[in-house]
Amino acid sequence: MTENASRTILLLNGPNLNLLGTREPEIYGRETLADVEALARTTAESHGFELVALQSNHEGVLLDAIHEARTYAAGIIINPGAFTHTSIALADAISGVELPVIEVHISNVHKREAFRHHSYVSPVASSIIIGAGVNGYRLAAEQLVHLLGK
Secondary structure: OOOOOOOEEEEEEOOOHHHOOOOOHHHHOOOOHHHHHHHHHHHHHHOOOEEEEEEOOOHHHHHHHHHHHOOOOOEEEEEOHHHHHOOHHHHHHHHHHOOOEEEEEOOOHHHOOHHHHOOOOHHHOOEEEEOOOOHHHHHHHHHHHHHHHO
8 A cells, every 4th residue: 555544535526527417418428426426435445445525616626625635535536527628726736745646537538629638637647547438437446446555
């Protein structure tokens, strides 16, 4: 396990992810945010980790959560939503806390509009999971547990 012996994973979901299940289901599917959180929680718990989940449409709330995570979390799973393509502040926060971070996106952003092809978060993420649907959250939890076991 890494230096941080915490058994807690922080799951962050950014703007508009509270609309999962109803927002563009042809792209994001019919699973809700509660379904996503339950999937990640079940996966984390199967490896002996607790999962704390937070969704916010406000960048500052996500920044504060990342900063606070260094006091209690072993790592972070984040779907930054649209902030992926706009927020240098999120990238700086992730770099600053020095925790392993898995970036996850439900859709394959590289098959979508050109502005979605760039991520400020990817260069500071430990791993990136894109286009696996909500199963990407399970994969992200598995990958984070794997990294924490190194």
